[in-house]
Amino acid sequence: MRAWQLTGPGTLELRTVPVPEPGPGEVLVRVGAAGICHSDSFVLGLPFALSPEPLTLGHEIAGTVEVTGPHVPVERVGERGVVYLCWSCGQCRACAAGHENVCHAAGRTAMPPCPGLGPPGGMADFVVVPARAFVPIGDDLDFAQAAPLADAALTSLHAVRGTLDRLGPGSTAVAIGIGGLGHVAVQVLRALTPARVLAVDLTDDKLALARDCGAAATFAAGADTAAAILAQTGGRGAEAVFDFVGTDDTARLAVSVVAPDGAYRMVGLGGGIPGIDAGPAGGPGLPWGATVRKSYAGTRSDLFAAVDLARSGHLTLAVDTFAFADAPAAFDLLDRGRVRGRAVLLP
Numbered sequence: 001m002r003a004w005q006l007t008g009p010g011t012l013e014l015r016t017v018p019v020p021e022p023g024p025g026e027v028l029v030r031v032g033a034a035g036i037c038h039s040d041s042f043v044l045g046l047p048f049a050l051s052p053e054p055l056t057l058g059h060e061i062a063g064t065v066e067v068t069g070p071h072v073p074v075e076r077v078g079e080r081g082v083v084y085l086c087w088s089c090g091q092c093r094a095c096a097a098g099h100e101n102v103c104h105a106a107g108r109t110a111m112p113p114c115p116g117l118g119p120p121g122g123m124a125d126f127v128v129v130p131a132r133a134f135v136p137i138g139d140d141l142d143f144a145q146a147a148p149l150a151d152a153a154l155t156s157l158h159a160v161r162g163t164l165d166r167l168g169p170g171s172t173a174v175a176i177g178i179g180g181l182g183h184v185a186v187q188v189l190r191a192l193t194p195a196r197v198l199a200v201d202l203t204d205d206k207l208a209l210a211r212d213c214g215a216a217a218t219f220a221a222g223a224d225t226a227a228a229i230l231a232q233t234g235g236r237g238a239e240a241v242f243d244f245v246g247t248d249d250t251a252r253l254a255v256s257v258v259a260p261d262g263a264y265r266m267v268g269l270g271g272g273i274p275g276i277d278a279g280p281a282g283g284p285g286l287p288w289g290a291t292v293r294k295s296y297a298g299t300r301s302d303l304f305a306a307v308d309l310a311r312s313g314h315l316t317l318a319v320d321t322f323a324f325a326d327a328p329a330a331f332d333l334l335d336r337g338r339v340r341g342r343a344v345l346l347p
């Protein structure tokens, strides 16, 4: 089968590899679509190899069960679904409570094995996944819509769900970075809350996408953005701020515009430093009562919810589809900020 593999730092190669066989409790999935996340581009840009062996990328996977392994009901052959990306232990206290994204077996860094970032991923014709990680999508959702649910929607939905108590009538939410994750976050905020959604990005086309997704107002990122957002909220700020970029600039913007008792959620992995201190409110730190959460992926329940939102028409992914062989072109466009929504590879 074909597989896009990371064969060395910065080197993505289309290689022919054997079709894997599902072991006990696993299924072989014929990939119907594979999304490209900014995290893939991050991994491709690392100056060191992530694994000694070639690594098949791809953690946003939708497809059909081709073969079931031992102990998996053979009736699942032919099932259409999307792959939950936290391959957690299922046994620890966190998993028992439904918090598989921070599984104890993953240690303090809490990143359970994730296809395409350890085990072989879905930028291939086939991928083996744990049967319990394969979440059904029914017959109607097409694979290009379903694949980005695995991360772009899962991660955005998880970040938003943790702030629902702040986002009542009259509240404001800010989404920074309207790419794969951010354009979903705007729709999820609209679907789950009465909050007014403000969106920030660099370019007009991304701001137009934010408005298409339901943002009430949009702001080009710049020196005046914080003042403009504060002016929109009577000087108080937003009850929830989601940063899907995570650079110094966006982290500082988030701290500058979050309201007292508000929620600041770090999702983007830009390595930025928000400049929070322990001094009284009014200095460079957070206002009183504000919380920060470094939000990782989501729970299996979040993925079911994302599938339900998509199936019921409350969430429509903007997707740019590419032929499988064109992955390098898709990465190039993503790196240059030219993808509208999510780039998705089709077999």
Ligand code: NAD
Pocket (backbone or CB within 6 Å): 036, 037, 038, 039, 042, 151, 152, 155, 176, 177, 178, 179, 180, 181, 182, 200, 201, 202, 203, 206, 221, 244, 245, 246, 247, 249, 250, 266, 267, 268, 269, 270, 295, 296, 297, 334, 337, 341
């Ligand atoms: P993307 O490239 O699709 O979107 C990023 C968006 O941010 C683009 O629209 C870009 O124009 C915009 N942007 C860049 N710099 C900006 C700035 N200074 N101000 C405002 N907007 C800016 O990326 P994505 O796939 O949506 O991923 C977003 C981030 O989330 C990445 O850092 C990715 O690695 C990370 N991520 C985190 C998790 C998690 O679990 N925490 C999961 C998936 C992705």
Ligand code: ZN
Pocket (backbone or CB within 6 Å): 037, 038, 039, 040, 059, 151, 152
């Ligand atoms: Zn991702």
